[in-house]
Amino acid sequence: MSALTIAVSGVVGLAVGSFLTVVVHRVPAGESIVAPGSRCPSCGTSIRAADNVPVLSYLLRRGRCRSCGAPIGARYPATELATALLFCAVAARLPSPWDVPAYCVLAAGLVALAAIDLSHLRLPTPVILVTGTVGGLLLVVASAATHQWTALVHAAAAGVACFVVFALLFVAARRAMGYGDVRLAALCGTFLGWLGDRVALVGVLLGIVAAGATALALLATGRAGRKARLPFGPFLAAGTIAAVLYGPTIARAWLG
Ligand SMILES: [Zn+2]
Known part of the structure; x- marks a missing residue:
């Protein structure tokens, strides 16, 4: 660029x-x-x-x-x-200028969501909806401009896959995660999936690993008790941003 x-x-x-x-x-x-x-x-x-x-x-x-x-x-x-x-x-x-607006909208939404989750342990649905709607429309425009219609199919599939996986995690570990995290995972999965299935996998794994490592470190150093709630949003947001920027490089290093 x-x-x-x-x-x-x-x-x-x-x-x-x-x-x-x-x-x-x-x-x-x-x-x-x-x-x-x-x-x-x-x-x-x-x-x-x-x-x-x-x-x-x-x-x-x-x-x-x-x-x-x-x-x-x-x-x-x-x-x-x-x-x-x-x-x-x-x-x-990002390789094409057509991709930039959609991912800037995503980045803006994630900054707001991470900041709100850090101070209020909440991920307001309107912020997720507006980010998904505006960013999603921009992804359709980018797909049309660069003739990457299959990218939209991958985006939808990754969004649904993330929603299902996180909904199961939500049911299995009710205390560790809120329903806002499930919605956020669907949002991140959709945008990551547009860039590729491997990028989606990298982004979600980075978020889960970073949150897990932080939770263990807080427990081990006695800074948080077992019942303390760790906001998951900032980790998923950071993992998603890292994967948008360096996903293909990380995927090659991790997955070959
Ligand atoms: Zn004043």
Whole structure:
């Protein structure tokens, strides 16, 4: 991909990341993501457009509200920066420019879902549905543009396979997993399957291995008890992103 495409993806990623901080903050609270505009969480003052430039405003205001001086959480610029870097990586790694929009939508959805799951142990269905619908339509457009209709069949098959496997895991280990994880697995499986069956296998396995290793490490070091719930969403999201970016390379190393 050209340097220009990667740079444009990064700028779009900053803007989308800024929107995601709103989604992460308001969706779990049941608030509208459209209105009112951004406000300081401490004093409630509306944030001016000039103070709402991703990352830059945070650095210029030294992480403080212009009106009351209350510190603004570092997770705001961190979310914006992470989204921008993911958009750049997607643009740099995917073979066709037609594939980039769908996987940027997926990356954005996964950033929001992972962040919400980390703080609320929830994966809101509307975020999964919007990511799946918008990203899914973009996958159809990419399939049409590059004449890869069979990729859609693989996507649907992987999505259904992940749904069935995780639904069985959900029934077998009720405490370890929520039903949101089953929906998320179907979403990730669909997007990974479009890139290939092996990429889907790699992504889901990476997520499960990373979650299992973290759970064991937390238990062994006594930082979590047996009944503690570990959010599974961030691991599945990370495994999926890793497989989107490096799936074929990992598949060759693992599966030959
Ligand atoms: Zn304030």
